Amino acid sequence: MCFNKKSMPAAREKSLRYRVKAASRRVRELSLVGHALLSTRHPVMAQIVPMRRCNLSCAYCNEYDEVSKPVPIDEMLRRIDHLARLGTSIITISGGEPLLHPELDQIIARIRHHGRLAGMITNGYLLVPERIQRLNKAGLDHLQISIDNVQPDEISKKSLKVLDKKLQWLSEYADFHVNINSVVGGGIKNPQDALTIGRRALELGFTSTIGIIHDGDGQLKPLGGEERAVWNEMRSWEKKNYSQFNHFQEAIANGQPNQWRCRAGSRYLYICEDGLVHYCSQQRGHPGKPLAEYTKQDLRREFYTEKSCAPHCTISCVHQVSYIDHWRAPQRPNATPGSAAGLVNIQL
Numbered sequence: 001m002c003f004n005k006k007s008m009p010a011a012r013e014k015s016l017r018y019r020v021k022a023a024s025r026r027v028r029e030l031s032l033v034g035h036a037l038l039s040t041r042h043p044v045m046a047q048i049v050p051m052r053r054c055n056l057s058c059a060y061c062n063e064y065d066e067v068s069k070p071v072p073i074d075e076m077l078r079r080i081d082h083l084a085r086l087g088t089s090i091i092t093i094s095g096g097e098p099l100l101h102p103e104l105d106q107i108i109a110r111i112r113h114h115g116r117l118a119g120m121i122t123n124g125y126l127l128v129p130e131r132i133q134r135l136n137k138a139g140l141d142h143l144q145i146s147i148d149n150v151q152p153d154e155i156s157k158k159s160l161k162v163l164d165k166k167l168q169w170l171s172e173y174a175d176f177h178v179n180i181n182s183v184v185g186g187g188i189k190n191p192q193d194a195l196t197i198g199r200r201a202l203e204l205g206f207t208s209t210i211g212i213i214h215d216g217d218g219q220l221k222p223l224g225g226e227e228r229a230v231w232n233e234m235r236s237w238e239k240k241n242y243s244q245f246n247h248f249q250e251a252i253a254n255g256q257p258n259q260w261r262c263r264a265g266s267r268y269l270y271i272c273e274d275g276l277v278h279y280c281s282q283q284r285g286h287p288g289k290p291l292a293e294y295t296k297q298d299l300r301r302e303f304y305t306e307k308s309c310a311p312h313c314t315i316s317c318v319h320q321v322s323y324i325d326h327w328r329a330p331q332r333p334n335a336t337p338g339s340a341a342g343l344v345n346i347q348l
Contacts, residue, residue: 014172014173017175018174018175021175021176022177025117025141025177028117028141029117032044032089032090032117033324035089036089036267036324037324040266040267040303040325040328040329041087041296041299041300042086042087042088042089042299043083043086043087043088043089043266043267043268043269043299044088044089044090044267044268044321044324045088045089045090045091045092045267045268045269045317045321046083046088046090046091046092046268046269046270046271047091047092047093047094047268047269047270047271047280047281047317048076048079048080048083048091048092048093048094048271049071049093049094049095049096049098049271049272049273050070050071050076050093050095050098050101050104050107050273051068051070051071051095051096051097051098051100051101051273052064052065052068052095052096052272052273053065053066053067053068053069053070053095053096053097053100054066054095054096054097054100054123055097055100055123055125055126056097056123056125056156056157056158058148058155058156058157058158059154059155059156060155060156060213062282063094063095063096063281064095064096064097065096068096068273070100070101070102070103071101071273071275073103073106073107075275076101076103076106076107076110077106077107077110078292079271079275079291079292080107080110080111080114081110081114082291082292082294083116083269083271083291084114084116086294086296086299088116088269089116089117090116090117090119091111091116091117091118091119092118092119092120092121092142092317093107093108093118093119093120093121094120094121094281095121095122096273097122097123097125097126098120098121098122099122099125099126099127099131100126104138105134105135105137105138106138108120108135108138108139108140109138109139111139112138112139112141117141117142118138118139118140118141118142119140119141119142119143119144120135120140120142120143120144121143121144121145121146122143122144122145123145123146123158124145124147124158124163124166124167125162125163125166127166127169127170128166128169129169129172129173132169132170132173132174133173135174135176136173136174136175136176140176141176141177142176142177142178142179143170143174143176143177143178143179144178144179144180144181145158145163145166145167145178145179145180145181146158146180146181146182146183146211147159147160147163147180147181147182147197148182148183148188148193149188149189149190149193150190150193150196150197153189155188155189156188160193160196160197160200164200167180167200167201167204167206168204170204170206171204171205171206177207178206178207179201179206179207179208179209180197180198180200180201180206180207180208180209181208181209181210181211182194182195182197182198182201182208182209182210182211182234183210183211183212183213184210184211184212184213184223184227184230184231185212185213185223185227188213191226191227191229191230192226192230194210194230194234195230195233195234198210198234198237202237208234208237210230210231210234210235211316212231212249212252212253212314222253222254222255223253223254228253231253235249248260248316248319248323249316252314257311257312258310258311258312258313258319259311260310260319260322260323260326261306261310261322261325261326261329261330261331262279262306262307262309262310262313262318262319262322263302263303263318263321263322263325264279264280264283264302264307264318264322265277265278265279265286265287265298265299265301265302265303265305266298266299266300266301266302266303267303267321267322267324267325268280268317268318268321268322269291269294270283270284271291272284275290275291275292276288276289276290276291277289277290277291277294277298279307279309279318280315280318281315282314282315283307283309287302303325303329304329304331304332305331305332305333306331306332306333308333
């Protein structure tokens with residue numbers, strides 16, 4: 001094998017820079033966890049949508065459209081500022097496809113200006129070296145890409161074949177943490193693809209997770225035999241896995257309910273493109289209050305409000321955030337207008 005001697009110092013420099021930034025990020029993460037354990041009076045994570053439009057149309061997804069315009073940057077900055085005033089620790093940008101927003105870098109920089117962790121969920125299609133370096137400069141901390149298959153098909157175009165070059169560029173240029181999520185269920189034709197995707201992620205120095213998605217009718221079903229085998233193998237990679245809440249996912253895989261205290265609307269906020277606060281991406285409309293009017297009192301009310309959809313929830317990030325407070329503060333049924341009664345979760 002031949003090596004390019006000029007590239008080796010650059011590679012070492014990138015590796016050192018990445019390690020320094022990773023260590024700094026880890027210190028900030030541990031500080032935020034400690035703050036979350038000490039106080040329940042602030043959101044741990046908010047997921048915010050600056051762009052509902054997406055450049056793809058995956059068959060199982062209900063979180064995009066093809067026509068929406070980007071939220072104006074001044075409004076996005078006001079929303080970030082208010083999340084900071086509420087004490088939000090982690091702000092994750094999602095969509096739609098957030099990379100379509102023309103002022104995305106300003107949004108990320110504003111999150112970091114307030115000392116918050118900045119994350120992003122993207123399909124990865126628009127990533128090129130120059131764009132990755134701009135994300136570095138803006139201060140992005142975490143990025144996640146979900147890859148559904150090895151070869152694109154009618155269910156999803158988020159394939160390893162299309163995205164592998166993007167992953168190589170991320171491995172070479174990104175100073176932020178990268179997680180690659182593969183999936184089973186939901187009409188995915190070849191469950192073995194998840195293993196191929198997960199191994200490739202680890203090979204490139206990323207972390208790897210596996211998720212369960214609903215089918216085209218929005219229903220969650222227990223995993224079949226081959227899906228279960230893939231699921232078990234990837235869970236055996238636990239030490240390299242970004243998500244450690246396997247008992248929650250195990251129940252989902254079995255189609256069984258989980259008993260937990262959902263803190264959505266309090267410790268976890270989902271803010272849509274219209275600036276409304278919702279429990280999560282699948283429970284839009286509750287509480288449905290403008291973020292600009294959301295107060296500490298709203299946070300406390302929803303912290304203690306029992307969500308009837310919780311036993312069959314598939315939103316693992318909400319569970320992970322809520323689990324910080326699993327041991328304290330029993331909840332009560334919602335007796336206020338906009339009750340969560342009868343809501344049904346449909347997506348991971």
